Amino acid sequence: MPELVPATPQLLRRVSAGAVLDFMRASAAVTVTDVMAATGLTRATTIAVCEDLVRRGWLRELENQREFGGYQKGRPARRFELNGRAGVVLGMDIGYSKVTAVVSDLRGRTLGRSSRPFQAGDVGSRERIAFIDAVAMAALSSAGTDPQQVLAVCAGVAAPVDRHGEVVATQEFWGLFDLGLRPALKAARGWTVLLENDANLAALGDRWQGAAAGIDDVVVILASERLGSGIVEGGRLVHGTRGSAGELAYLNLVEGVGDTYGIAHLARTWAAEALATTAPTALREFQHGRVEAEQVFAAAAQGDAVALGILERLADRMARVVGTVATMLNPELVVIGGGVADSAGVLLAPISERLAGFTATPARVAVSPLGDSIVTVGAVRCALDYVERNSLDLVLATPVVTE
Amino acid sequence: MPELVPATPQLLRRVSAGAVLDFMRASAAVTVTDVMAATGLTRATTIAVCEDLVRRGWLRELENQREFGGYQKGRPARRFELNGRAGVVLGMDIGYSKVTAVVSDLRGRTLGRSSRPFQAGDVGSRERIAFIDAVAMAALSSAGTDPQQVLAVCAGVAAPVDRHGEVVATQEFWGLFDLGLRPALKAARGWTVLLENDANLAALGDRWQGAAAGIDDVVVILASERLGSGIVEGGRLVHGTRGSAGELAYLNLVEGVGDTYGIAHLARTWAAEALATTAPTALREFQHGRVEAEQVFAAAAQGDAVALGILERLADRMARVVGTVATMLNPELVVIGGGVADSAGVLLAPISERLAGFTATPARVAVSPLGDSIVTVGAVRCALDYVERNSLDLVLATPVVTE
DNA sequence: GGAAGTAAATTTAGACTCAAAATAAATATA
DNA sequence: TATATTTATTTTGAGTCTAAATTTACTTCC
Incomplete structure (x- = not known):
């Protein structure tokens, strides 16, 4: 056919x-x-x-x-x-606990943004859709534009999305959302909404403005709270048949990994475990509150033995994950991204050192400079790509002068 | 740019x-x-x-x-x-121990073939190239065609090959070959030779005439002597930056795998181990010679406990491999191919049963009907694709009638 | 101020593509 | 034999590109 x-x-x-x-x-x-x-x-x-x-x-x-x-x-x-003024696109990051929206012109320049945590009351899909819409509108307002200017919306979600943009039903979180976000925004605002997995958008984002600029074979690991990865091979996103490629669930089959928690989560957990012992450590300063990942990295930088030990374990674990990815996909570069990336630079050298022990085809490892906004940057890029690909025949937001 | x-x-x-x-x-x-x-x-x-x-x-x-x-x-x-007679293509499988060549017309119908084991004297690259050329000529002769009819040659090799068809230098076997096969055949015969990884060709072959017909997301595991896989995602081969995607080397990071031997090798090894014990088993019949994988499968079919145990271990191992592949790439189908595939049908059910324990995104598992010729079939298809893509402006082998 | 130089813009000619419509041909059936 | 049916062929018109020749609008130099 x-x-x-x-x-x-x-x-x-x-x-x-x-x-x-x-x-x-x-x-x-x-x-x-x-x-x-x-x-x-x-x-x-x-x-x-x-x-x-x-x-x-x-x-x-x-x-x-x-x-x-x-x-x-x-x-x-x-x-x-x-003509950057011909319209705008919206790039969104719909996370577990908060929603971020970025308004960009057609050149990719950020015009405005808005980010808000979900409220306790936002439990039903209707409430969540309304909340997402509100964040989008706030971002547009901060950019001084209005909904008619929006040519496309792309939203990153923490769920598998197939290559046609359909969210694949799972038992997980997204079940709460995917009760009509796309038709709802189409009806209410007239927007075309593209959905994509957040790690995949991270890969697009980092390839656009991050560490992987111009690299056609790259895997971006979103590694803050949970592990997820976006795979680009030959310049194209790899989705798999049901959008789960790169999801890394059940990667605990890999020795020394055991679960799919991300760096920030593990740093916090292991710090708490260490505090339950009698070991002397600067981390005790935070004992009354929760020890955050950044504090572990800071303590390690001061030479704290317990914190350094945690970094060792993190490096070993990440090296195993990166090694498995490198073995299966042979990327040129593996990027560690997400909120924790700002601190994770110190892990690069120890990860790279161990990598050769875990794969015959080691990749370069880097940390994304995009930090927390890696997903929204990718969402903007995805929306821009869509507009360019599909809108050559579209009437744009600005009035067209007829001769 | x-x-x-x-x-x-x-x-x-x-x-x-x-x-x-x-x-x-x-x-x-x-x-x-x-x-x-x-x-x-x-x-x-x-x-x-x-x-x-x-x-x-x-x-x-x-x-x-x-x-x-x-x-x-x-x-x-x-x-x-x-017009099938417009020319022929050659599909070759250059293995560790033997070389196979298949002649096909432009419709993909096999016209002739030849297969020969390397001789003890074929050690230098010059001797190997001459041997490969001889096998190709023998296949052409058996097809009743001559070298001028050949529009393209595709050869599968057991080495990483990048997406531009360049063999990536490794310490392994291919170092013996890749001292000028392409220029040598170009000079001697005028042939354009495409090189590709054998497992990748297996994937092309099985998607063309095997179990994966029409499936766009499939991984074909070549699992006879060693493990290797060819990955097709979205209908395209996945190579990685240096052609090593799917190579599965160092997959021993996966618990319960430990090495990258294939099914036939392991069946043989484990049978030998079992014979060193006192367990009663029908496999003893073969003790004087080497127990081949087919014999293990046959004994299992007869209910032999030791053989059945080996099959259990094989299934567990393959399920882990398939599970890791399914987690990373989310294919619709995983095909087990190669010479052992003819016997491996009985492994399908036990592999599938275990799979859900090793991945959150299990794939359908099948055995390729192409058996030993899976690589040459893929090589033919690869050559045909090349001819179609690149030769629309070429003068073909048959004389062109001018008006 | 005028002539020469330079690079961009425009015009013209030619070749190729496709779709759509009109016309012609070959056959089956009544 | 007339008619219906299906395919083949020809014609017309619009759209695309390249390449070469020509025109335009500047700058620079005398």
Whole structure:
């Protein structure tokens, strides 16, 4: 059953326009000559495409043609740039305990954001949907835009999502949500909502603005409270048949791993265990409250033996996880991301050292600089990709000038 | 750096021609109307494409237009079919101890084959290359074709191969080979040789003619002497950055696995161990010789307790391997392939039963019907894919009739 | 201020693609 | 023989691209 191939002449223009847009998004204002060099199209075609895209609202032509850089000989070049004002996208992170929304223009610049913890009363799916909607609206308001400007929404959820964007039903948390978020936001706001696994979005995010920029074979491990991973192979996300690829559940089959808790959780747990003994440790300062992962890392930095021991155990465990991932998938790079990533830098060297003992194909290991926002960055990127792929024929938010 | 996109009008024709060829290869003689239905093209375009392909030698138009099926009303439809005689491809399996070559026409029908074990003297790369060439020539001879007819060669090797077809240097066996097989065959015969990992080819083969037909997320485990796997996700092979994805080396991190020996090897080893004890077992019949895996399976079928115990251990081990694969990649199906697959059917039920204990996302498990030829079948398919993708502009082996 | 130089923009010609509609051909059936 | 049916072929029109020639709008130099 080959898919229908709508190989019309217009397809060519879409291909060309896509190539031009791809280049424009990564660039500031450019001349037609720049675009020609990047795309291989001729001048006539390039100009036709650009004017086409201006007419559709995607590009804007600059007035002050020769206001940049030094003077230049010859006839002044027209300059175009991506029209960031053509609309916005929403990138969301719907976590276990809180919801974050980021508003971005089409160039990927953040215009506003909002983040709120779920309240005790938000138990039913209707309440949760209303809450998610409220956070999105707050983010839009902080960005000074309105719902009509939104061209796409992408939300990361802590559940398997297949490659068609369908959440796969599990016994877990998401059962609470997935009672109609997409149709609800479609009906109430007219938004197209894409759902994706949070770790997969983390991978997209880190590849865009993080440690994995430009790397086509990378696994991003979201390792704060629980372990989850997003796999990119050959530049594409790996979902598996039911969206569970990279989920790492039951990775306890791997010796020395035992469960799928993340770094922050384990640091906290092991600190509590250590405090139940008589060992002298600076961690006792926090005994009245809960010892947080950051405090363990801080104590280790001061040379505290117990904290250092916990770091050793964490490194060993993560090396086993990374080793298994490297054996199965042979990525070029494994990135550790999530809130704990800011502290986890000290784990890199010990993980890398042990890695060769756990896999024949060790990967480079890095920590993501995106910290807590890794999922929302990926969600924005996912929404932008969708808009670019699917909206070349769409009418954009800005009014289109007809000639 | 966006790739150059040569979006010329001719590209459309290539797309259309590719869609038509795709359909033709999977079909017998078809009418233009059939092609229209399958591709979505109009009649005029379809006819133009078909005549184009006839001119290039890819298709043949049948004479007896109305000789098939019952009578039909209306003007007789022209019928076209893939011209299997336009050339052949070679699919090879270069194993540790023997080399197999299969000659196939462009429809994928086997025309001839040859298989020979390496001789004691074949130690240097020059000798091995000469031996491989000899096996290929023998296969061509048995098919009644000559080297000029060969449009592409694909060879499976027991080494990592990256997605560009480059063998990644390792300390292992392939070091003996990869001293110029491709340039040597290019120079001597004019052949384009594609290299690919043998397990990856097994995956292509089983997806084409085996248990995984039409399944887009599948892992094929080559499990006879050693463990190796080929991963298909979303219909595409997963290579990893250096071609080692799915290699399963160091999977001994998984509890209860311990090494990467395959089923046949372990059955043999464990049988030998059992014979060192005093346990009564039918396997003693083979004590003077070596107990082969097939004999263990046969004894188990007779109810022999020791053989049954070995099967239990094999099932447990394979379930752990499959479970780890299923956790990491979430395939729809895991296929066990290779020479031992013919006997391994009895392992399916016990593996499936245990699987749920080793992964949260169990996959269906099957045994490949392709047996020992799974790699060559995949190699043929790989070569066919290459020819179709790359040769639309090539002059084919058959003389082209100019008008 | 005017001529020369330079690079971009535009125009023109040519080739190719496809869809859609109109026309022609071949056959079965009444 | 006439009609219906199905397919084949031809024509028309619109859309795409490249390549080459031409025009335009500047800067620079004299």
